[in-house]
Amino acid sequence: MPTTPGSVDRPVGPTRSPSSSPSPPAQAQAQAQSRPEQRQHWPAVVCLFLGIFAIVTTEILPIGLLTPIGTDFGVSDGTAGWAMTVPGFLAALCAPLVTVGAGRVDRRLMLFGLTVLLAVANFLAAVAPAFWVVLIARSLVGVTIGGFWSIGAGLAPRLVRRESVGTATAVIFAAVPAGSVLGLPAGTQLGEHLGWRASFVVMGVLALAVSVALLALLPPLPALRATRVGVLRDLLRSTDIRLGLAATSLIVIAHFGAYTYVTPFLRQVTHVDRGLIGMYLLAFGIAGILGNFIAGAALTRSLRGTFATAACLIAGATLLFPLLGRRDAGAIGLLIVWGLAYGAIPACSQTWFARAAPHAPEAAMVVFTASFQATLATGALLGGAVVDAGSTSTVMLCAGAIAVPTAATVFLLGGRIDPG
DSSP states (O other): OOOOTTOSOEESSOOOOTTTSOOHHHHHHHHHHTOTTOOOOHHHHHHHHHHHHHHHHHHHHHHHHHHHHHHHHTOOHHHHTHHHHHHHHHHHHHHHHHHHHTTTSOHHHHHHHHHHHHHHHHHHHHTOSSHHHHHHHHHHHHHHHHHHHHHHTTOHHHHSOGGGHHHHHHHHHTHHHHIIIIIHHHHHHHHHHHOHHHHHHHHHHHHHHHHHHHHHHSOOOOOSEEOOHHHHHHHTTOHHHHHHHHHHHHHHHHHHHHHTTHHHHHHHTSOOOGGGHHHHHHHHHHHHHHHHHHHHHHTTTOHHHHHHHHHHHHHHHHHHHHHHTTSHHHHHHHHHHHHHHHHHHHHHHHHHHHHHOTTOHHHHHHHHHHHHHHHHHHHHHHHHHHHHHSOHHHHHHHHHHHHHHHHHHHHHHOGGGSOO
């Protein structure tokens, strides 16, 4: 693994010298373990789960409501896709800005404020009189995503004792597939029956409830260390980081370029009844949870193989969608394969960055968050342009054409990222 002298995080409080201290994750766990009186803050862990669940669901909610939103404001599906593009770009920008700028602020107060902002964004979208107001609301969502993920995702070692950190981390990150399995289908079904605005109202209420819970149940979390801009700059000079960025960017563009417009495809090509769209997305989400757990076990043996296999499956599913997705059985089957594959991508990408930068885990999380969100937005934007110029079938084929070389790149060049 590459090392970059001088690129470690700058301590805010007292720390041991680099020569005698463990790696940052081990150091954080050791700090937690060294205080016998430390309580197990499991309610706080659950609050972080709920916060990320609310964020993930809010971010991807337009996927299930794209056509109703576009119809309400008289815009095309491609234009409505900006509701996915805008928060992604803002999250990519805010991930480093919030992490660097928040240096010494209590993390509990930061998470509370960001979740309140999420509630405001949802309520604003629900009452938007024009599509440009929806885009302003979605911009606020982007700020929340970038800040909350960069700050909250690594708090498990500060909330529970060392022997429980793995379990707590798993609970927190389970919110990602839960958003696809529960949040998106539920929001889509609610939107189909009560209108798309009702879905955003419910998410706003949930965000408010979570913000109160975070303030009440999280212990004070003063900053232990701050990430400097130089740390991020040094990471980007690493060959392994750059390869991880390339692989993540391509596969996320392929996925969101097509999946953002899967609802219009199911309506226009498969002719799925509008009341059943949520069930199709539920099948994708359940497969995504399963894929997440499969990847968790498989990537310990071969991160390169797991990543490449997932990219191959996404390529196969999207390339076959215009042919087999015309019938209900084919569409459901391909959504399950697609969900299994995509469920593995976040775990593979996060693990890649963590292995490439063991000396700067928080900075690695910032790079992961920023790159993932930027390419999510780019995928939705490019997919919208393809849909408006061609069709939903065309965007599926384009996604497959991107996923194929991604798989080849990971398999051929990713050998150094596997241990041993």
